[in-house]
Amino acid sequence: MRKSLRRLALAAATVTAAGLPVPPGAAAAEPDVLAVDFGETTGAFRGGASGTLYGFGDDGSPTQALINGAHITNSSQKPQDGLQHPSGDVLNIEDGFFDKHGRELAVYVQDFYPDWAYHGGVRPQDTRTYDQSDGSWTEGGNGTWDYLEVVRYVVTDIATHSAHPDKYLFVLFNEPDWIWYQDWPGMKDQFFADWTETYNLVHEIYDDVFDGAVEPRIGGQGNSHWYGSGEPADRRRERDFLEYADANDVLPDTYIWHELGTNPDQFRTNFSEYRALEDDILGTDTELPITISEWGLLTDMSTPGRIARWFAAFEEAKVDAQTAYWNYAGNFSDNIARANGANGGWWLFKWYGDLAGSDTVQVTPPSPGVWDSLRGVAAIDEDSRRATVLYGGTDADVTLKAGGLDPALFGKSVDVEVREITLTGAEGVQGTPRLVAAHEGVRLGADGTLADLTFPTHDEDSAYQVLITPRQARDVERTLGAQPWSRSIEAEDTELTQAAVRDATSHEFQASGDADVAWFNQTGSRSDFTVTVPRTGTYRLQVIGSAPAPGRHALFVDDRFGETVQYSADLSSTRGKWIYRGSAEIEVELPAGEHELSLRASRDGTTALPNSDITLDRYVLTDVTDGEPTVYPASTMRLTGGAHLAFDTARTRGTARIAGSGQRADLYATAWESGYHDVAIDFAGSGATSATLSVNGVEVGTIQAPRAGSWRSTAPVHLSQGINELEITSDSGVTISAVTTTRNRRADASAVTVEAEDATLHGSAAVTTLPDGSGTNASGGAFVGWLGNDTADSDNRLEIARRDGFDEPGKYTVVVRYANAETVGDHAYNPQVVDRGLQISEAGADGYAGRGEFRNNHHWDSFWERSVGVTLTTADGSLSLGNDEPGAWAPNVDAVTIAPVTAGGFRTTAR
Numbered sequence: 001m002r003k004s005l006r007r008l009a010l011a012a013a014t015v016t017a018a019g020l021p022v023p024p025g026a027a028a029a030e031p032d033v034l035a036v037d038f039g040e041t042t043g044a045f046r047g048g049a050s051g052t053l054y055g056f057g058d059d060g061s062p063t064q065a066l067i068n069g070a071h072i073t074n075s076s077q078k079p080q081d082g083l084q085h086p087s088g089d090v091l092n093i094e095d096g097f098f099d100k101h102g103r104e105l106a107v108y109v110q111d112f113y114p115d116w117a118y119h120g121g122v123r124p125q126d127t128r129t130y131d132q133s134d135g136s137w138t139e140g141g142n143g144t145w146d147y148l149e150v151v152r153y154v155v156t157d158i159a160t161h162s163a164h165p166d167k168y169l170f171v172l173f174n175e176p177d178w179i180w181y182q183d184w185p186g187m188k189d190q191f192f193a194d195w196t197e198t199y200n201l202v203h204e205i206y207d208d209v210f211d212g213a214v215e216p217r218i219g220g221q222g223n224s225h226w227y228g229s230g231e232p233a234d235r236r237r238e239r240d241f242l243e244y245a246d247a248n249d250v251l252p253d254t255y256i257w258h259e260l261g262t263n264p265d266q267f268r269t270n271f272s273e274y275r276a277l278e279d280d281i282l283g284t285d286t287e288l289p290i291t292i293s294e295w296g297l298l299t300d301m302s303t304p305g306r307i308a309r310w311f312a313a314f315e316e317a318k319v320d321a322q323t324a325y326w327n328y329a330g331n332f333s334d335n336i337a338r339a340n341g342a343n344g345g346w347w348l349f350k351w352y353g354d355l356a357g358s359d360t361v362q363v364t365p366p367s368p369g370v371w372d373s374l375r376g377v378a379a380i381d382e383d384s385r386r387a388t389v390l391y392g393g394t395d396a397d398v399t400l401k402a403g404g405l406d407p408a409l410f411g412k413s414v415d416v417e418v419r420e421i422t423l424t425g426a427e428g429v430q431g432t433p434r435l436v437a438a439h440e441g442v443r444l445g446a447d448g449t450l451a452d453l454t455f456p457t458h459d460e461d462s463a464y465q466v467l468i469t470p471r472q473a474r475d476v477e478r479t480l481g482a483q484p485w486s487r488s489i490e491a492e493d494t495e496l497t498q499a500a501v502r503d504a505t506s507h508e509f510q511a512s513g514d515a516d517v518a519w520f521n522q523t524g525s526r527s528d529f530t531v532t533v534p535r536t537g538t539y540r541l542q543v544i545g546s547a548p549a550p551g552r553h554a555l556f557v558d559d560r561f562g563e564t565v566q567y568s569a570d571l572s573s574t575r576g577k578w579i580y581r582g583s584a585e586i587e588v589e590l591p592a593g594e595h596e597l598s599l600r601a602s603r604d605g606t607t608a609l610p611n612s613d614i615t616l617d618r619y620v621l622t623d624v625t626d627g628e629p630t631v632y633p634a635s636t637m638r639l640t641g642g643a644h645l646a647f648d649t650a651r652t653r654g655t656a657r658i659a660g661s662g663q664r665a666d667l668y669a670t671a672w673e674s675g676y677h678d679v680a681i682d683f684a685g686s687g688a689t690s691a692t693l694s695v696n697g698v699e700v701g702t703i704q705a706p707r708a709g710s711w712r713s714t715a716p717v718h719l720s721q722g723i724n725e726l727e728i729t730s731d732s733g734v735t736i737s738a739v740t741t742t743r744n745r746r747a748d749a750s751a752v753t754v755e756a757e758d759a760t761l762h763g764s765a766a767v768t769t770l771p772d773g774s775g776t777n778a779s780g781g782a783f784v785g786w787l788g789n790d791t792a793d794s795d796n797r798l799e800i801a802r803r804d805g806f807d808e809p810g811k812y813t814v815v816v817r818y819a820n821a822e823t824v825g826d827h828a829y830n831p832q833v834v835d836r837g838l839q840i841s842e843a844g845a846d847g848y849a850g851r852g853e854f855r856n857n858h859h860w861d862s863f864w865e866r867s868v869g870v871t872l873t874t875a876d877g878s879l880s881l882g883n884d885e886p887g888a889w890a891p892n893v894d895a896v897t898i899a900p901v902t903a904g905g906f907r908t909t910a911r
Contacts, residue, residue: 044359068100303510307345358379417437549861553600557588634738655684669726712909769781770783783894815899818892837852842877
């Protein structure tokens with residue numbers, strides 16, 4: 001088990017003024033040196049590494065904030081009405097995918113089949129007749145190869161119903177090297193014939209539908225790994241295919257293979273071999289795009305430092321690449337948390353997407369021949385005069401050796417900001433990345449060389465973002481010290497009683513520090529650790545671990561019971577990959593000074609709490625006394641449409657300039673819980689000006705300044721638990737220096753919460769009361785189920801009468817505490833999870849007031865939150881929650897909160 005001594009040292013560490021732990025008396029390890037030459041560009045940023053396989057479930061799952069924030073550019077999904085998995089149909093998810101950043105949506109045509117491997121793993125013959133109106137089939141041949149009929153149905157459906165038929169990539173064969181065409185010498189000719197026939201059919205359909213105006217795109221060969229280009233004959237799949245496709249004018253538009261069970265350096269070798277083979281066969285004038293349609297192992301999923309290594313390799317090669325689909329559909333291949341939250345993996349996707357519009361530059365790692373070492377991606381955005389480095393994959397601190405920064409762009413000195421994301425597990429929440437280092441006014445040499453700077457590293461599973469800009473008007477070093485106090489403790493480094501440290505294996509999800517605490521299943525099981533907090537106040541304790549069912553622990557403070565830690569389930573009971581970690585959060589009052597915190601499986605020492613056998617990975621304690629103010633400076637915003645960072649005056653240095661219509665600043669804010677947050681926007685204008693703020697696609701208000709100057713506008717805005725997309729636009733022009741969010745619990749009085757069991761129930765909707773021994777986190781221990789699945793003579797819904805708080809027309813957020821553990825069918829390794837839809841209707845109004853898809857949350861007794869935006873048009877029309885899609889149930893509902901999107905307008909003051 002690596003890092004044990006280092007972790008023990010950190011547990012007893014002193015703290016610098018910047019809030020960073022320093023091992024007492026420990027000699028600093030030699031830092032890794034990452035060299036970046038910003039003057040040596042390697043091409044336009046492609047952004048293709050942030051792809052997913054079955055990352056999308058249904059329309060609205062994941063939420064649009066998660067989709068847009070992660071900047072997903074490519075994904076592979078199943079055909080509409082395909083039977084391989086319950087969700088992921090391309091036409092259902094294309095609107096959300098293409099909303100902002102989606103570039104190419106691949107469809108696995110064979111996923112129309114219900115079984116894995118397709119058709120029992122054996123190439124079909126002409127034994128069925130397919131109805132082209134709905135894709136159904138009857139037994140008995142009709143003179144046409146069965147799979148050709150499948151291709152015709154799938155491609156025609158997309159060509160005639162998609163709003164983006166030009167942005168699809170048809171993957172005709174997935175893993176043909178072991179599905180249908182295992183014996184290459186014996187089946188090569190059959191594959192070539194089948195490839196040609198299906199390839200030509202796709203073109204024929206598009207020609208018929210679009211009369212040459214839209215050309216289809218086809219991907220292949222699609223093998224389960226890279227075969228190379230040599231002997232023996234069964235290793236010649238790539239060479240033979242390219243030679244045949246070139247000679248017969250059936251080349252794929254994109255070349256595809258998988259990188260499963262390999263590593264980023266092996267991909268680099270395979271990529272080089274492919275380009276050499278391509279040059280040899282097709283000539284140097286032809287270079288096909290490449291998609292690595294599956295990559296990574298369980299230890300890579302949701303692990304920022306490991307993902308950083310892969311992203312560096314894929315961006316260097318300028319390919320598209322999609323994380324493997326080992327588990328659940330609709331969660332970006334394990335890179336989101338809960339219904340709308342970010343884990344560490346999501347934040348790396350987000351950072352990577354922030355590089356859009358930049359040019360990548362040369363990065364030289366310290367150990368280029370060692371794949372599991374430090375790797376990075378760097379880019380420069382000349383319009384915003386912003387240089388970025390993303391790196392991860394080392395236990396050592398990192399020294400950045402940067403050169404090539406043009407003084408004409410950056411001036412004589414620069415500001416440097418470094419942020420960190422850590423491993424929080426697949427369902428564990430990673431909050432907004434914290435600033436871990438800041439350097440103000442660092443001298444830039446006349447040749448563009450930056451003085452070497454060394455940055456702290458949490459561990460090799462973490463990833464880091466370095467932002468370099470000209471001097472900003474704000475004090476970046478002061479921002480570092482102004483962050484809420486926070487500390488991280490590895491569970492395996494605490495004092496354990498009736499529990500034990502378990503070393504993680506390479507066949508499961510990565511554990512923080514490569515170990516966790518297991519066998520926490522006795523009445524005496526406890527984990528004790530000492531913390532020293534800087535002031536008397538409220539602290540959030542986040543416990544990262546794996547709970548197969550909703551469960552509980554008792555938190556003791558100085559040997560006295562403090563709070564019950566309530567866990568939601570993190571693992572589906574159907575083929576979930578152990579161990580799938582999540583997190584639980586509670587708040588506890590602590591006086592200033594030293595305290596012993598003790599997490600225990602029993603409150604009374606004689607009876608174990610329900611489902612307390614939970615593995616423990618890491619604890620994070622954070623000061624939230626002041627509402628945890630979180631600053632999103634302009635330097636971290638995503639600027640589009642011509643918006644850019646400005647440095648032309650002392651007052652606007654480092655601000656986001658939105659110069660008019662079509663320009664926008666996007667930022668992605670974390671809310672640890674649904675509720676009102678004061679959203680403060682610091683801005684300036686050269687005269688009277690205004691700007692509009694939208695949150696999660698809903699316009700919430702306008703900030704206004706009556707004259708030139710610097711201003712702050714603040715409003716209490718209801719944010720959804722998890723990630724919230726904030727968009728700022730201005731027709732008149734404005735500069736934004738920062739947005740700050742601060743939890744405002746007093747404003748929660750504007751929201752109304754209704755327990756589902758207290759609502760009016762219709763049809764078969766019924767209340768279920770859960771026993772305390774279930775460990776449930778249902779409020780009041782009860783919920784309402786059997787909603788939806790309406791028939792001609794049934795109306796299974798929950799009705800909420802209007803009352804004070806939502807008795808006016810307007811825009812509201814409806815927060816639904818829900819459970820959905822539905823699965824359909826079976827699969828070799830994927831839990832066949834189902835998204836359940838929920839529609840909210842308003843009496844006296846047409847259509848839906850709002851709707852959402854609710855992802856599977858692993859257990860029927862476990863409840864998550866999912867927010868839905870609604871627009872109400874009456875003052876007294878009751879709200880009904882259900883699902884009127886034929887044969888579809890709604891999620892079970894524990895409680896419903898209805899909140900106006902704001903609890904008051906913006907208040908503007910001069911700064």
